[in-house]
Amino acid sequence: MTVAQTAAAKRVSYQLDTLWDFDYEPTHQELEALYETAKKNQWNGSTAIDWSRPVGREGPVLNVQVAFLGTNFFPSLTEEERREVEIKVSAWRLSQFLHGEQGALLVASQLVNPIPELDCKLYASTQVVDEGRHVEVFERYVKKLHKIYPVDPLLKGLIDEILASELWELKLLGMQMLIEGLAIAAFNLMRRQTGDPTLADLLDYVLQDEARHVNFGYFALKRSIPAMEPGKREFLEDFAFKACDAMYGRNERTGFRSVKTVWAEMGWDAEEIWRDTISNSQTLKAFNRLLFTEVLIPRLQRLGLMSDRIEPRYREIGLLD
Ligand SMILES: [Fe+2]
């Protein structure tokens, strides 16, 4: 990358309307309770987590044995290679969450401006603080574990599109519903699989906050989508489909493929291992089932974003029966 390309990759330009709300009238009853919980459950990343422990020594960070169950390449690795894969794949994956948390921070701070109602603005203000704290703890953990890997191009592309959109509804859909939906599913899986107490504590705290963020997005969209003009709703439907299609890793053009950096670092055939993982990893299959068929698609249906127009496209890619 040239210097100019590197600078451009860091910048997102957009135009956004900022709205005042001089009514001071509550509009979302559910948000009142959510805002109270958000204020009550603040925590300090420096003191809530015991950072004095060595990371990845008391137990595996991510259980790679489980993660790569069913693949052809994993059983033939030596003990030493497995350990190296564990540290590197964990650092790669947690780096993507770190970048995702920074993206959530940027989107949450934007949301304060264009959302019309004050109670939404107040709730969004608490999410800004939450996401700042998440960036802090993930950065600290990843640096302690190994190193920060570059942001995955798919993740960066999705977040940039969310940041550049002038529609607050698309920001909520893209970040609070889809990306944070993915993050919660992945955090829950990691939480069950990890043997590292520092990561377990970190995930417990972060998950508490993330559950509120998804609720915020859901409450606000649930109220706005029924009244939305059809063209705008179709635009949201198309974005949701595009994001699901891209995130559903099933071939050479979908999924978060920058994990190949790790395989290249190991000196292995990165393309071959990617193909092996997407075709054979039992955990990846179970994760995709959970994420798409149990979490994201039912949520899009409840929001009214799964119309007869868009449904066949989900069926085509195997995400709906
Ligand atoms: Fe977060």
Ligand SMILES: [Fe+2]
């Ligand atoms: Fe979040």
